[in-house]
Amino acid sequence: MKRNLLLVMLILLGVGTWYYMAGAAPTTKKVPTPSFTGKYPGLYLTVESEQTRQYTTAVSVPKTDHDNLNEMLDNFITAKKEDFQKHLMLSSGQLGHFNIQTTPYQTSKSSYTLVLHTYAFMGGANGQTTVDVFHLDIEEGKLLEWGDVFRNDEDTLTWFRSSVAEQLHSNEYVFEELVEEALSDPKMMKWALTSTGLTVWFDEYEVAAGAAGVVEVHIPLEAVTPYVMTQISEQADEKAEGTMIIPSRPPLNPDGKYVALTFDDGPHPTVTPKVLEALEAYDARATFFMLGSQIEFYPDVAKAVAAAGHELANHTEHHPNLAQLTPDGIEAELERVDERIEQLVGERAKLVRPPYGAKNEEVERIVEMRGQTLALWTVDSLDWSHRNPTEMQKLIVDGIHPNAVVLMHDIHASTAEGLPRVLASLEREGYEFVTMSELLTIQ
Known part of the structure; x- marks a missing residue:
């Protein structure tokens, strides 16, 4: 009996070890x-x-x-x-x-x-x-609490409530009876302390009518300083750097065999550099449809993409479904990205790719009014779905055609891993790699 029990335990131990080594067990x-x-x-x-x-x-x-x-x-x-x-x-x-x-x-x-x-x-x-x-x-790898930032005394709590309430009273949509309840416990409220002061947020309907949306109030730094426990970082000055000069290229031969490789949702600090290495190895130029929020986070990566001669294009600030936004909302999502790209390369993006390819007449009208081109794709790698380099290569090679626009994402490690194989396959078939704007000049 003991022998059988020992045998079962050894089998279970072996299965458990295989389970963990195979990656099936949860890991961090x-x-x-x-x-x-x-x-x-x-x-x-x-x-x-x-x-x-x-x-x-x-x-x-x-x-x-x-x-x-x-x-x-x-x-x-x-x-x-x-x-x-x-x-x-x-x-x-x-x-x-x-x-x-x-x-x-x-x-x-x-x-x-x-x-x-x-x-x-x-x-x-x-x-x-x-x-x-x-x-x-x-x-330290921990969450900070109220007392880690502010003085934890009644004077500070009273100041906080009165300062925020004063700002709220200027909003015509605010309901006074909701303000008192919302300010009952400042330690549980939503706030951020920065070099410009204190910002506090309230959800829709929390203190005001729905027409007000999310309510935001701001208190200048000089009014906040007497009540804080920490040294506030000064806002870094933006370095005034000259914009990059992107060398021009000769017009494309109308009889050539071209493909435009495009990458969405970056820049990414580890994947985008590997994508750039693969493109350089094949003397390939591509178009990167960047998110403004990612450019803000990784400006040096965006600069590296431009410096390598690739095209920077607009993929919105936060990746919303543009077809569900108001005209002002669409404008805001596109404008901030264009401003960021202009700071890098001296000109605004020529192309706009709506997230998910979602568009309607209003999206088309606004993009055209901005003097830009709505840029979709003809070959979808589905790299975001399968995360498999071999599958990505197969889908691209099977769907490729002259003047194709290939959709990929420079945020997945599997995409960077499979890209050299894609480039090699398409090069063997005689394709030349160009930007999407270049490709549009012959279509």
């Missing part, structure tokens, strides 16, 4: 060391998007060097997304949309405040936006 992965230092040392950001028949999603996923903080942030995002899926109301002709925008604020050398705006359109007339705030000590 460290953030890869980036090839470039981002604007916010110790923080990393990438946008993960998804498209189904019922909804689209785009989430700015923040990471740190600490597993416990990453797990906490991942659990928050997962819970938000599951709540969206649970309450999604399918209606004719309407896709649900879920979007989390992450904005970092540096409070001190080792601390950041992450402000996450969550937008959920679950059907019906309007979507709803909520705000959540996380205060991180990225040196």
Whole structure:
């Protein structure tokens, strides 16, 4: 009996070891060391998007060097997304949309405040936006509390309530009876302390009518300083650097055999540099449809893309479904990216690729009015779905045709891994790699 029991235990131990070695057991992965230092040392950001028949999603996923903080942030995002899926109301002709925008604020050398705006359109007339705030000590790997930043006394709490209430009273949509309840416990409120002062957020309907949306108030730094416990980091001055001069290239031969490789959702600190290496090895030029939020986080990576002679194009600031935005919302999403690209290369993007390829007459009208071209694709690698280099190569090679526009994403390691094989296959078939703007000159 004992012998049989020992045999069973050895078998179970062997199966468990195989299970873990095969990667089936849950593990915690460290953030890869980036090839470039981002604007916010110790923080990393990438946008993960998804498209189904019922909804689209785009989430700015923040990471740190600490597993416990990453797990906490991942659990928050997962819970938000599951709540969206649970309450999604399918209606004719309407896709649900879920979007989390992450904005970092540096409070001190080792601390950041992450402000996450969550937008959920679950059907019906309007979507709803909520705000959540996380205060991180990225040196110690812990969450910061009220007393780590502010003086923890009654004078500070009284000052906080009165200062915020004064700002709220100037908003015509605010309901006085809601303000008192919202300010009852300042320690639980949503705030960020930066070099310009204190910003406080209230969700839709929390203190005002729905027409007000998310309510934001700001208190100047000089009024805040007497009540804080920490040394506030000064805002770094933007370096005035000359814009890059991108060398011109001769016109394309109308009889040539061309393909435009395009990459969405970057720049990314580890994947984009590997994509650049592969392109350089094949003397290939490509078009990178960048997110403004990623350019903000990784400006040096965006500069490296431009310096290598590739085209920078507009993929919106936060990856929303443009077809669900107001005209002002569409304009805002495109304008900020154009400003960022102009700072880098001296001119605005010629091309706009709407996230998910989602467009309507209003999107088309605004893009045309801005003097830009709406840029979709003809070959989809589906790299975001399968995350398989071999599958990516097969889908591209099987679908390739002269003057093709290939869609990939420079945020997945599998895409960078499979790209050299894609380039080699297409080169053997006689294709020359050009930017999408170059390709459009012969179509």
